[in-house]
Amino acid sequence: MATTIKVNGINRTVDVDSDTALLWVLRDVLGMTGTKFGCGMALCGACTVHVDGAPTRSCITPVDSIGGSAIRTIEAIGATPAGAKIQKAWLDREVPQCGYCQSGQIMSASALLASNPRPTDSDIDDAMSGNICRCGTYVRIREAIKQAAQSGGQGG
């Protein structure tokens, strides 16, 4: 069944079952592999994308549930003010280790910063505890979010 979704500002038509998870459409059909598979049950956050700006686990999001909503992935998050700040802070603080979970971490952190320009520790806990990092980069994730928040301007 042909479905049209809007990914990073571009309309893409894919022919998959309507209940296919967005993650597989992105990775296997559209070849956008920056979004990662980690658990398939919304337990780890590696597959996080934005749907109309809201952090969303693409591994449990059926493609037909998206309708005309705008999907944004790691490949285009740098085009948003919050995303750019988060990416810069991630580089400055040398956050990634193996790096596999970091697309999802950055998507969750960008969504947090966009909606809350001055997050507290507890805000960070709430927004980021759905994202597992097996390399344990949590100390630096927290520092990087705080740095991005302090880097001026409206959160984005």
Place this chain on the structure above:
Amino acid sequence: MFPDQIASRTPDRSPSANGLSRRGFLQAGAAAGGGLMLSLSLPFASGEAQAAEGFAPNAFIRIAGDGQIVLTMPYVEMGQGTYTSIPMLIAEELEVDLKQVRLEHAPPNEELYANPLLGVQATGNSNAVRAAWQPLRQAGAVARTMLVSAAAKRWNVDPASCRARSGEVRHAPTGRSMGYGELAADAARMPVPENVALKRPEDFRLIGTPAKRLDTPAKVNGTAVYGIDVRPSGVKIATLAQSPVFGGRVKSVNDAAAKAVNGVRQIVRLDDAVAVVADHMGAAKKGLAALQIEWDDGPHARLTTDDIARELEQATLKPGAVAQNIGDVGPALTGAATKVEATYQVPFLAHATMEPMNCTVHVRPDGCEVWVGSQAVARVQAAAAKTAGLPLDKVVVHNHLIGGGFGRRLESDGAARAVEIAKQVEGPVKVVWTREEDIQHDMYRPYWFDRLSAGLDKDGKPVAWNHRFAGSSVIARWLPPGYNNGLDPDTTEGAINLVYAFPNLHVEYLRVEPPGIPTAFWRSVGPSHNVFVTESFMDELAAAAKQDPVAYRRALLDKTPRAKAVLELAAEKAGWGRPLPPRSGRGVSLQHVFATYMAHVAEVEVSKEGAVRVRRVVCAVDCGTVVNPDTVEAQIQSAVIFGITAALHGEITLKNGRVEQTNFDTYQMLRIDEAPAIEVHIVRNVEAPGGMGEAGTSAIVPAVTNAIFAATGKRLRKLPVDPAALKQPA
């Protein structure tokens, strides 16, 4: 430190420490396409073949005409920062900026790329920097000397009047300079210097200074390519169900419903697994769910973890192989004023790398191509060749970034499985394990059972230490030559050569392989078990002696000053001894493993319900010469989280032969809201570098359980922590 001991049995072919012995170690010549090529043979790399066949290089440095320096090395990046610290070694002596050095993955070739400490082509045991430390700096110095000679010859000046700096040679008296790229072809014709002086540590520009990691930019914008991201033209996606009981077989398959799923292309039936091949993972998963598979569970159908634990416990009642003996423990125990006895046990653990197991394979009649992220790419090649029935040279393996290794990707079971499936598929197929499959068909950190006794004199000082333990030897399977006389150096690391001065010590190991569950290396391996046991038991001795745990340890460290220094530093920085609220406590641990000294102080609080929260961790580390301090800090932060995850949550159990845990709901990871503040204090010196990737994992676990003891008075001798045992009595 197992590979050091294995390596030490081969004849010494290492370069002399104070100069460069170029024969058998380094050759220089023209690079294909112009420029200078240095070929290195790292010590111990190719075993006996080296002596028989002469020069056998296993690392290459190419300086091209455009000045780009390309380093081909067998080590793989899995988050530990080795893609940055290894180029730093070359860049330091070659006098170039770090950004001028590019590192390439080595193709699989065990003859060429064997890790000098492991003896096989693998990245593990925290030893990339340890192995490369001397030879790579020497190679950089040789190349620099040859480039300077080439410039001096061209200018007709004394080489001693030239200086190399930032990728060029300068002649200050005449103000001339020339880039390495321009000089590379001439340099290739210069004689290789017999002796070069290495920089003194005080002259290091790069080593010891925080460096930006070269792999970070691609990891923040989605462009980094892991094994799971490859997309050869026409690739199909497969996922699989393997026998839920290890050793079981497929009895029957009804695949009618699976075949009817839109996008499913093929069902592949193997002896002990069934795979669904599809256009995308969504269809493959849906197809898998629609399969009706009947299994023959085989001989382990009723196996439980308790059966295995009982067998190990029984095993420790009989003598084992003696791993270390000092003095005479028997009489010392008999004559001791106080005797302390305890048993400990640690569970099976899964690796749970964030990137689930996957491997992409294209089998053709005349060859096989493999795309994967592997810590041991030559093993993948060998496994693929064997499974495909092809000679080694017909198998091409492309290695990729690793989304978490921790030992899991030292194994080639996933590659062999993918080749089995690919043999039945037209065109390339990417085999991706679901998270459930990844956790239930891991190869696990072994279960170990330990029995200890110690004797204290009237002052509480230990006069006898007796330790016997039983469990799997991963080395015996993975590197059989490393297992000798019932012992291997990995399984015993952290149980022997303790930092403490014990007049009488006796340590025995019994190899007992559990039935029906495969075991493998897991971040920090032997020490992940031994340091928990020995450092918990040390705490028990301090408690029995009614002494402070830090002071008690400190009194036994006169002969190990580096250990004493990290213990004192960690205690001081942690504010050891300062009062804490009720049901909060501090715990300490001290270790010397992977050639690194480390002390941790953990601060925990335990709720009335028994929930443990680690609030703060202070680590003091002496890993000798620090190459990239930012990476040392990052690795300790990482290892601490990894260790706390295991201490609080980690346990794989078997019931009816099946692993009971399935995904991150039942096999839990520490999350950011549970992560403690972590402080890392580095002791700087010029000793040889120690390993950093793993040491922090073993050290944190007893620090946490000792802190729980301080907070609650409850001694935990079995992992993971059981909150029910820590409930506050009404």
